[in-house]
Structures are given as C-alpha cells and as structure tokens.
Amino acid sequence: MKKILFIFILFIGFLGYSQNAKLFDAANTAYNDGKYEVAEKTYLKIVDNGEASSELYFNLGNVYYKENKIAPSIYYYEKALLLKPNDSDIKNNLAYAQNMTLDAITTAPETGFAKLYKNTTSFFSFEQWAYSSVILMFLFVLAYLLYYFLANATLKRISFISSLVFLVIALASIALAYLKYGEFKDDQPAIVFEKESSIQAEPNGRSTETFKLHEGTKVMVLETLNDWSKIKIPDGKTGWIPTSEIKMLKDI
Numbered sequence: 521m522k523k524i525l526f527i528f529i530l531f532i533g534f535l536g537y538s539q540n541a542k543l544f545d546a547a548n549t550a551y552n553d554g555k556y557e558v559a560e561k562t563y564l565k566i567v568d569n570g571e572a573s574s575e576l577y578f579n580l581g582n583v584y585y586k587e588n589k590i591a592p593s594i595y596y597y598e599k600a601l602l603l604k605p606n607d608s609d610i611k612n613n614l615a616y617a618q619n620m621t622l623d624a625i626t627t628a629p630e631t632g633f634a635k636l637y638k639n640t641t642s643f644f645s646f647e648q649w650a651y652s653s654v655i656l657m658f659l660f661v662l663a664y665l666l667y668y669f670l671a672n673a674t675l676k677r678i679s680f681i682s683s684l685v686f687l688v689i690a691l692a693s694i695a696l697a698y699l700k701y702g703e704f705k706d707d708q709p710a711i712v713f714e715k716e717s718s719i720q721a722e723p724n725g726r727s728t729e730t731f732k733l734h735e736g737t738k739v740m741v742l743e744t745l746n747d748w749s750k751i752k753i754p755d756g757k758t759g760w761i762p763t764s765e766i767k768m769l770k771d772i
Contacts, residue, residue, distance in 0.1 A: 539569070540566050540569055540571050543562050543563075543565055543566050543569075544563075544566060544576070546562050547559045547562035547563045547566070547579065548579070550562060551579065551582070551583060551586075556583050556586045556587050557587070559579075559583050560580070560583045560584070560587070563576060563579055563580045563583065564580070567580070572603070573603065574600040574601075574603040574604040574607065574610065575600075577596045577597070577599040577600035577603070578596070578597065578600040578607075578609070578610055578613070580592075580596040581593050581594070581595075581596035581597035581600060581610075581613060581614070581617065582613065584596065585613065585616070585617050588620075590617065590620045590621060590735050590736040591711055591712065591713045591735040591736045591767075592713075593617045593620075593736075594614065594617045594618060594621070594711055594736045594738070595711040595713075595767055595769065597610055597613055597614035597617055598614065598709065598711065598738065598769050599769055601614065602645075602769065602770070603645070605642060605643075605644070605645050606643065606644070617736070618736070620736065621734060621735070621736040621737055622734040623733055623734050623736075623737045625737070625753050625754050625755050626754070626755050627754040627755065640696070641696055641699055641700050641703070644696075644700070645700065645704075646697050646698075646700035646701040646703075646704050647697075649693050649694075649696045649697035649700055650693075650694075650697040652693045652697075653690050653691075653693035653694045653697060656686050656687075656689050656690035656693055657686075657687075657690045659682075659686040659690075660683050660686035660687045660690055663679050663680075663682040663683035663686055664679070664680075664683040666679040667679035667680045667683060707740060708740060708741040708742075708768065708770065709738055709739070709740055709741070709768075709769045709770070710738070710739050710740075710741050710749070710751070710766040710767060710768045710769060711736065711737070711738055711739075711766065711767050711769065712733050712734065712735055712736065712737045712738075712739060712761075712765060712766055713735060713765060713766060713767050714734075714735060714765035714766075715734065715735050716732055716733075716734050716735075717732065717733045717734070717761050717762070717765045717766075718732055718761075719731050719732065719733055719751070719757075719759035719760065719761055720748075720759055720760045720761070721759060721760070722760060723745045723746065723748035723750070723760040724748070724760075727760075730757070730759045731757060731759065733753070733761070737753070738754075739751040739752065739753055739761075739766065740752045740753075741766070741768070742758065744763060745760075747762060747763050747764065748760045748761065748762060748763060749761055749762075749763045749766060751766070
C-alpha cells in the first residue's frame with residue numbers, strides 16, 4: 521500500500537512539473553510575441569501552482585517592467601534576487617526598474633568593517649554557504665585520507681596543508697551560513713505597492729505624517745500592530761504604514 525501511495529504521489533508531482541513547464545514555455549512565447557498581459561497571467565498561474573524559482577520571478581519582473589508596472593516589477597526582481605543573490609541580469613534589470621521610482625533615498629553610510637562584512641556575507645545565500653561548507657568538509661576528509669595513505673613525503677605535506685586549508689574555509693563557511701541565516705530570518709523586506717503612501721509617526725491615521733513613500737520603494741518591516749507595519753528605509757527613517765499598502769518579499 522505504501523509503495524502504491526509513493527508511486528501515486530510521484531506521478532502527481534511529475535504531472536505538476538510537466539504542467540508548469542508547459543505553462544512556462546507558453547508564457548515565454550507570449551512574452552516574445554509582445555503579448556505581455558497573456559504572459560503575465562500565464563506566469564501567475566505557475567506561481568499559484570506553488571512554483572518558486574528565480575527564472576519565474578525574473579520573467580515576471582520583465583513582464584511588469586514592459587507594462588510599466590513599477591511596484592510588481594521591482595517586487596518580482598527582488599524575489600528573484602533572494603534566490604540568486606549574485607545574478608548580474610537580475611541586478612541590472614532591478615536597477616532599471618528602480619530608476620522608475622519617485623523616491624530618491626540616500627543610504628546611510630557604512631563603516632569599512634560593516635561594508636566588508638556585508639560584501640562577504642552577501643556573496644552567497646545562507647543555503648549556498650551551507651552547501652559550500654559540505655563540499656569543503658568532503659575535500660578536507662579526502663585530503664586528509666590522501667595524507668594518511670600517501671608514501672611520498674612531499675605529497676603528504678601538500679595533502680596535509682590542503683586538508684587544513686579546506687577545514688578552515690569549511691568552518692568559515694559554516695559560520696557565514698549561520699550569520700546569513702540569522703540575517704535572512706530577522707530581515708523582513710517589503711515593497712510599497714500604493715501610488716503614494718503617508719508614513720505616520722504612530723500606528724493610526726490621526727497621527728502626524730512624517731514622510732511620504734511611493735510605489736516600488738523597498739522598506740524593512742520592523743514590527744506589526746493590528747493593520748499597521750512599522751518600517752525603516754535605507755536612510756534610517758522609521759514610521760508606520762498601513763500593512764495593506766506593502767507586500768512582503770519573503771512569501772516564497
């Protein structure tokens with residue numbers, strides 16, 4: 521009975537993958553033919569089917585960019601970047617989309633150490649750092665076995681030094697994976713979807729307006745209270761925005 525159930529689940533999964541692949545090809549064809557509305561609806565069907573991939577999100581970002589829909593374009597480019605943080609095509613297209621936004625926010629300056637730390641940890645996602653550590657640990661074991669079994673003194677020395685290097689880098693990768701995961705879990709980025717949002721000093725519409733934001737601007741959600749979210753923008757300013765006016769990026 522368990523074997524039959526497993527085969528059935530596998531069959532359903534294969535059908536789902538096959539259907540999504542056909543939809544993806546159809547959406548790509550529609551996009552190439554300039555039928556952007558058709559492509560948009562078809563890509564969104566794949567999203568509704570539970571598919572999550574950088575390619576899918578990147579293509580959706582391209583569709584919305586062609587349709588001059590700023591917020592959803594940036595939203596899907598940012599989602600694609602979460603899955604592939606070093607993809608140059610995603611970064612370039614995201615930059616083009618961000619040029620269409622109205623808010624020119626100056627990023628708060630970083631210290632040299634903070635900038636180095638950010639550049640280092642952002643080189644991979646936490647999953648990629650974890651995979652790298654596994655590969656490096658495997659290389660460490662392999663190099664150590666070579667050291668143990670080789671008879672040649674020079675080769676033994678090279679194997680021993682190599683094993684130490686792999687071990688040190690593997691441990692560093694584990695540490696970076698842990699730090700990156702902590703950042704990923706704590707950071708709650710979102711995109712403003714409202715044409716113009718009034719950012720309040722307190723979580724209610726009667727409080728003082730501190731500043732305005734427009735569609736496509738990326739914010740960091742610090743906390744939520746009822747129907748309001750406290751946000752922070754790159755220059756350090758904070759305030760409250762109706763939760764309905766933003767869309768969280770980490771709903772993958």
